[in-house]
Amino acid sequence: MDIVGLTGNGIGSLKEYNIAYQHIDLCADGKVDIPTVLEKISPKTKMIAIQRSRGYAARPSFTINEIKEMIAAIRPHVGPETVFFVDNCYGEFVETLEPIEVGADLIAGSLIKNPGGGIVKMGGYVAGREDLIERCAYRLTTPGIGREAGASLYSLLEMYQGLFLAPHVVGEAVKGAVYTAGLLEECGVSSTPAWDSPRTDLIQMVALPSKEAMIAFAQTIQKYSPVNATVKPIPAYMPGYEDDVIMAAGTFIQGASLELTADGPIRPPYLLYVQGGLTYEHVKLAVTAAVKDTFFAQ
Numbered sequence: 001m002d003i004v005g006l007t008g009n010g011i012g013s014l015k016e017y018n019i020a021y022q023h024i025d026l027c028a029d030g031k032v033d034i035p036t037v038l039e040k041i042s043p044k045t046k047m048i049a050i051q052r053s054r055g056y057a058a059r060p061s062f063t064i065n066e067i068k069e070m071i072a073a074i075r076p077h078v079g080p081e082t083v084f085f086v087d088n089c090y091g092e093f094v095e096t097l098e099p100i101e102v103g104a105d106l107i108a109g110s111l112i113k114n115p116g117g118g119i120v121k122m123g124g125y126v127a128g129r130e131d132l133i134e135r136c137a138y139r140l141t142t143p144g145i146g147r148e149a150g151a152s153l154y155s156l157l158e159m160y161q162g163l164f165l166a167p168h169v170v171g172e173a174v175k176g177a178v179y180t181a182g183l184l185e186e187c188g189v190s191s192t193p194a195w196d197s198p199r200t201d202l203i204q205m206v207a208l209p210s211k212e213a214m215i216a217f218a219q220t221i222q223k224y225s226p227v228n229a230t231v232k233p234i235p236a237y238m239p240g241y242e243d244d245v246i247m248a249a250g251t252f253i254q255g256a257s258l259e260l261t262a263d264g265p266i267r268p269p270y271l272l273y274v275q276g277g278l279t280y281e282h283v284k285l286a287v288t289a290a291v292k293d294t295f296f297a298q
Contacts, residue, residue: 225250
């Protein structure tokens with residue numbers, strides 16, 4: 001809400017730039033409430049924003065086909081200048097199409113997630129309509145210069161190589177998520193998506209029976225990480241979150257969730273979000289150990 005300007009000091013928020021924002025709650029089944037969206041649209045509506053991944057919500061992530069249906073249902077009711085934007089984080093290369101191929105005008109994501117291939121240390125991307133990318137470039141650099149200049153931070157080689165590797169590494173992470181779901185189902189632990197369900201992103205939501213189980217699962221993921229394996233994560237306050245958060249992230253690149261991580265807010269129903277994995281073997285090793293330590297420890 002700080003970004004919108006409803007909380008915090010408002011500096012740099014949408015509100016400071018006189019940009020209004022409306023959030024539309026989803027239906028009980030996790031689908032978009034199209035009638036309410038259409039009711040809230042006005043001639044002043046400049047953008048429809050869709051978050052593809054579930055984030056820290058219990059709802060399923062939106063598939064490419066669902067995003068296509070959302071846009072098709074709403075576009076006839078908005079002006080030609082209204083932009084359909086999709087936050088594409090965690091979704092790149094999981095399905096065969098991306099949102100800009102099914103009607104989205106603009107997408108954005110992080111290079112320390114899927115499209116960075118596990119080697120890009122910083123940065124993000126925007127993709128979509130040429131005129132919108134030109135506007136983004138002018139905003140991110142300076143008017144009149146746009147994409148002709150800007151800081152590359154000595155990282156262009158990593159970005160190109162990471163993008164080349166990304167489809168394979170994302171495939172490894174998805175295989176790891178399928179294994180995680182299957183193992184948890186065998187153990188009677190609730191987890192979504194199911195191992196045999198279609199996938200649109202990397203995130204596997206695990207419902208743990210207690211706070212202690214949630215912490216134990218995350219701590220074992222950390223113990224089997226390639227970096228800081230001796231560190232024991234504990235729940236703590238993090239800016240931007242209402243509840244304490246536990247975060248297992250023994251990653252080579254700080255914050256990189258294409259590498260195997262597990263995190264979530266400490267609150268009922270104790271949902272831990274497991275995602276990433278540069279290799280399937282690492283995910284299998286870590287998750288198997290986490291299940292053993294959490295549910296079968298003597």
